[in-house]
Amino acid sequence: MASSGEEVSNKQVILKGYVTGFPKESDMYVRTSPIKLKLPEDESSNNAVLVKNLYLSCDPYMRGRMANRPPIVGHGVSEIVDSRHPGFKKGDLVWGRKMGWEEYSLIKEPEKLFRIHNTDVPLSYYTGILGMPGMTAYFGFYQVCSPKKGERVYISAASGAVGQLVGQFAKLMGCYVVGSAGSKEKVELLKSKFGFDDAFNYKEEHDLVAALKRYFPEGIDIYFENVGGKMLDAVLLNMRFHGRIAACGMISQYNLQQPEGVQNLTTVVFKRIRLEGFIVFDYFDQYPKFLDFVLPYIREGKIVYVEDITEGLEHGPSALVGLFSGRNVGKQVVKVTNE
Amino acid sequence: MASSGEEVSNKQVILKGYVTGFPKESDMYVRTSPIKLKLPEDESSNNAVLVKNLYLSCDPYMRGRMANRPPIVGHGVSEIVDSRHPGFKKGDLVWGRKMGWEEYSLIKEPEKLFRIHNTDVPLSYYTGILGMPGMTAYFGFYQVCSPKKGERVYISAASGAVGQLVGQFAKLMGCYVVGSAGSKEKVELLKSKFGFDDAFNYKEEHDLVAALKRYFPEGIDIYFENVGGKMLDAVLLNMRFHGRIAACGMISQYNLQQPEGVQNLTTVVFKRIRLEGFIVFDYFDQYPKFLDFVLPYIREGKIVYVEDITEGLEHGPSALVGLFSGRNVGKQVVKVTNE
Numbered sequence: 042m043a044s045s046g047e048e049v050s051n052k053q054v055i056l057k058g059y060v061t062g063f064p065k066e067s068d069m070y071v072r073t074s075p076i077k078l079k080l081p082e083d084e085s086s087n088n089a090v091l092v093k094n095l096y097l098s099c100d101p102y103m104r105g106r107m108a109n110r111p112p113i114v115g116h117g118v119s120e121i122v123d124s125r126h127p128g129f130k131k132g133d134l135v136w137g138r139k140m141g142w143e144e145y146s147l148i149k150e151p152e153k154l155f156r157i158h159n160t161d162v163p164l165s166y167y168t169g170i171l172g173m174p175g176m177t178a179y180f181g182f183y184q185v186c187s188p189k190k191g192e193r194v195y196i197s198a199a200s201g202a203v204g205q206l207v208g209q210f211a212k213l214m215g216c217y218v219v220g221s222a223g224s225k226e227k228v229e230l231l232k233s234k235f236g237f238d239d240a241f242n243y244k245e246e247h248d249l250v251a252a253l254k255r256y257f258p259e260g261i262d263i264y265f266e267n268v269g270g271k272m273l274d275a276v277l278l279n280m281r282f283h284g285r286i287a288a289c290g291m292i293s294q295y296n297l298q299q300p301e302g303v304q305n306l307t308t309v310v311f312k313r314i315r316l317e318g319f320i321v322f323d324y325f326d327q328y329p330k331f332l333d334f335v336l337p338y339i340r341e342g343k344i345v346y347v348e349d350i351t352e353g354l355e356h357g358p359s360a361l362v363g364l365f366s367g368r369n370v371g372k373q374v375v376k377v378t379n380e
Numbered sequence: 381m382a383s384s385g386e387e388v389s390n391k392q393v394i395l396k397g398y399v400t401g402f403p404k405e406s407d408m409y410v411r412t413s414p415i416k417l418k419l420p421e422d423e424s425s426n427n428a429v430l431v432k433n434l435y436l437s438c439d440p441y442m443r444g445r446m447a448n449r450p451p452i453v454g455h456g457v458s459e460i461v462d463s464r465h466p467g468f469k470k471g472d473l474v475w476g477r478k479m480g481w482e483e484y485s486l487i488k489e490p491e492k493l494f495r496i497h498n499t500d501v502p503l504s505y506y507t508g509i510l511g512m513p514g515m516t517a518y519f520g521f522y523q524v525c526s527p528k529k530g531e532r533v534y535i536s537a538a539s540g541a542v543g544q545l546v547g548q549f550a551k552l553m554g555c556y557v558v559g560s561a562g563s564k565e566k567v568e569l570l571k572s573k574f575g576f577d578d579a580f581n582y583k584e585e586h587d588l589v590a591a592l593k594r595y596f597p598e599g600i601d602i603y604f605e606n607v608g609g610k611m612l613d614a615v616l617l618n619m620r621f622h623g624r625i626a627a628c629g630m631i632s633q634y635n636l637q638q639p640e641g642v643q644n645l646t647t648v649v650f651k652r653i654r655l656e657g658f659i660v661f662d663y664f665d666q667y668p669k670f671l672d673f674v675l676p677y678i679r680e681g682k683i684v685y686v687e688d689i690t691e692g693l694e695h696g697p698s699a700l701v702g703l704f705s706g707r708n709v710g711k712q713v714v715k716v717t718n719e
Contacts, residue, residue: 304640304641
């Protein structure tokens with residue numbers, strides 16, 4: 042056994058260049074490079090780890106990085122293959138935001154990777170309910186929305202990685218919850234699987250203002266914003282006094298060269314609305330608290346989680362592109378190997 | 381002395397109809413009606429008061445009422461001429477939001493009028509620094525903006541009734557304060573009279589984003605929003621992470637049939653911005669606390685207040701219209717009689 046380690050082939054998804062507009066599969070290609078399964082012993086790899094990627098996560102925020110950083114790097118779940126960092130050893134399972142879209146990644150600063158200790162749940166969950174989207178839903182809802190029992194909660198992109206959880210958290214708190222999504226199948230999922238009080242397909246509504254009025258005749262207390270643009274405008278006209286909008290993302294705007302204008306912001310004043318953006322990374326130090334909260338609910342089946350798992354890294358580009366047209370049903374994950 | 385009281389003439393400003401677009405002087409006319417200076421003794425006047433209006437206030441929110449309520453009613457300072465309400469007696473001075481634009485007003489539900497006890501300051505101040513705009517500045521800044529010493533504060537419409545106070549409150553707290561206004565004279569006032577660190581004329585800036593960048597090279601922590609539209613868009617691009625925007629008003633939008641779209645709202649997410657609308661009426665029960673805070677500063681000359689007083693009710697329409705083109709310098713007040 043050579044100390045330089047076995048050399049294997051490393052399949053990689055490469056971005057051809059910076060992406061403008063909607064990302065297309067043809068913006069990426071798959072290639073194979075050789076990689077040694079042992080870290081170099083020189084100084085360049087001090088504190089680095091080498092990981093085998095098991096699951097890669099497709100997340101809306103990745104669109105921003107495609108506009109200015111060609112290598113595709115995102116969240117993932119991986120196994121440590123070699124480590125020169127005292128905090129990690131071979132065989133450890135980790136999740137975090139450092140994984141390249143490839144079979145093996147060399148991670149130079151692994152400090153922010155989270156060790157995975159609970160393996161009685163699907164490992165892919167660490168890209169979703171037990172990872173970044175789960176914390177987004179948890180801290181966004183409980184801390185940014187200031188929810189109270191009985192309040193009326195609206196969630197856009199409600200069947201996605203974050204939305205499905207916000208809805209379930211809101212139901213646990215005794216709120217009235219309506220979600221919107223972009224297909225009949227997703228709407229059905231919201232009602233039958235996630236326990237939303239109601240749901241609708243926004244693509245079938247010509248008048249979003251009227252649609253929201255129908256589901257919230259008395260108005261919306263809390264809007265969990267994943268969409269932006271026209272949806273936000275329609276929501277603003279349906280908000281109740283002292284309503285809160287947690288701005289988690291505005292995916293409808295990410296592929297536009299020129300964002301849509303939001304017309305109805307003046308309602309923020311007279312309705313005393315609080316619109317607050319947040320980024321889950323600010324809450325990462327509270328991860329243990331979050332796990333203590335959510336793991337029991339998963340184990341008892343009181344919170345469910347739907348994933349859309351694409352098998353094989355070579356299908357990664359299609360999965361990632363599909364996220365922006367809403368093709369996924371539930372959290373979009375790429376299982377790196379389909380062996 | 382007849383119990384029915386002396387009959388006098390009551391000059392009134394009347395709105396011809398609902399106003400669309402920018403209000404014009406020709407949307408209003410002045411007429412004179414007779415009025416008895418004693419309340420009728422029948423049930424219709426139970427708990428009413430009759431007041432002689434001393435000062436009428438020109439406030440941006442009045443634009444909204446001109447769109448759907450022909451009688452012009454606003455804030456004012458008045459003297460009780462007759463009272464059938466146990467809380468008020470002849471000679472009392474009051475301020476509040478019930479004053480018609482006329483010399484004498486019959487107020488049927490005077491409960492929400494504030495009694496004026498401190499008369500060592502100009503009475504007109506109760507339309508401004510000691511009234512609704514003063515409380516707007518106070519609660520908007522201290523409670524909505526969550527200011528901290530050393531933070532960078534930007535105020536639009538900064539020489540107006542509210543802005544000039546927000547700037548002075550922010551300076552008292554040790555913030556860096558820059559304001560914008562629409563004339564050289566106002567900009568000078570901000571710097572020389574109100575102690576702003578800097579100020580600029582937004583009408584002379586072709587690129588508001590660049591102008592704000594110049595005054596806030598490290599970005600804006602707090603924006604006190606009086607304007608909306610393009611200004612808000614430019615501010616959003618200059619906000620710092622975790623910045624706060626107190627949305628007090630959006631006067632640039634009030635006369636538009638179709639509001640301008642705000643393009644840059646997605647920055648709210650990644651910069652974790654809190655945009656919060658508020659209405660001062662929600663804080664009116666804290667008026668005594670506010671007075672205790674602000675009166676000593678006025679008496680000691682540590683806070684100054686600039687008013688633009690138009691003399692004579694017949695010039696009221698011109699004063700009110702001027703508010704929306706920024707003709708006033710400081711708080712716009714109409715002194716009802718110029719005798």
